[in-house]
Amino acid sequence: MSVIRIDDPADPRLADYRDLTDVTLRRVLEPAGGLYIAESAKVIARAVAAGHRPRSVLVQEKWLAEVELLAGEAPVYVVTDAVAERLTGYTVHRGALAAMHRPVLPGVAEVVAGARTVLILEDIVDHTNVGAAFRGAAGLGADAVLVTPRCADPLYRRSVRVSMGTVFQVPWTRLPEWPEARGVLHEAGLHLAALALADDAVPLDAFVADRPARVGLLLGAEGDGLSRRALEAADTVVTIPMAGGVDSLNVAAASAVALWALR
Numbered sequence: 001m002s003v004i005r006i007d008d009p010a011d012p013r014l015a016d017y018r019d020l021t022d023v024t025l026r027r028v029l030e031p032a033g034g035l036y037i038a039e040s041a042k043v044i045a046r047a048v049a050a051g052h053r054p055r056s057v058l059v060q061e062k063w064l065a066e067v068e069l070l071a072g073e074a075p076v077y078v079v080t081d082a083v084a085e086r087l088t089g090y091t092v093h094r095g096a097l098a099a100m101h102r103p104v105l106p107g108v109a110e111v112v113a114g115a116r117t118v119l120i121l122e123d124i125v126d127h128t129n130v131g132a133a134f135r136g137a138a139g140l141g142a143d144a145v146l147v148t149p150r151c152a153d154p155l156y157r158r159s160v161r162v163s164m165g166t167v168f169q170v171p172w173t174r175l176p177e178w179p180e181a182r183g184v185l186h187e188a189g190l191h192l193a194a195l196a197l198a199d200d201a202v203p204l205d206a207f208v209a210d211r212p213a214r215v216g217l218l219l220g221a222e223g224d225g226l227s228r229r230a231l232e233a234a235d236t237v238v239t240i241p242m243a244g245g246v247d248s249l250n251v252a253a254a255s256a257v258a259l260w261a262l263r
Contacts, residue, residue, distance in 0.1 A: 046165035131162025
């Protein structure tokens with residue numbers, strides 16, 4: 001590990017960390033560059049424990065001791081608070097950032113092999129909801145998470161932070177488009193249960209009482225819900241009975257309720 005002190009936010013060695021608050025830019029830049037950003041020593045430690053490798057670490061002097069053992073052979077760039085803020089676009093108060101090498105995603109069959117309960121997220125564009133869904137999946141016993149091609153990046157900084165690093169704990173990968181995804185999931189032996197409002201929907205407790213051996217729990221984005229193609233792919237439409245004139249829950253909350261029932 002080499003510790004390098006930098007006082008210029010324009011230094012090209014800091015390019016991975018520039019403009020972290022520009023979501024549109026980062027959405028393109030990070031996957032194309034084969035990287036993602038992990039924030040805080042705890043999250044970096046979970047990423048390293050999962051076998052991910054840092055390519056550099058950005059830290060303020062007071063947090064240096066916390067990340068020295070995590071960096072491995074990667075350079076550690078030490079900056080002042082002011083430089084960190086000018087570089088990233090926000091006040092960095094969680095101690096450290098790491099530019100991590102993005103791992104190659106495994107195939108769907110590999111991720112769901114032997115899985116009893118799989119969470120499937122379709123086109124959820126809010127990174128907070130994706131991170132919260134992963135945290136629920138880890139805490140409530142989902143064996144894997146699958147995301148569709150247009151779903152927000154689970155390795156985006158906010159997703160990772162909200163998940164408390166559980167995106168490194170739960171096996172996950174991306175699905176192909178529908179209807180190809182349906183064939184892949186059925187070939188893997190998953191019964192697809194779509195959480196949605198429908199006249200023929202089965203109440204969650206009734207579905208759980210006679211649950212299939214292997215379930216893929218399918219949830220859609222806030223507002224629009226699941227697409228027509230996703231609903232056509234489903235084997236069963238399941239609903240969470242609601243009260244008080246409320247017709248639905250936030251997608252992360254709905255996934256937590258359903259995973260708890262299916263545990």
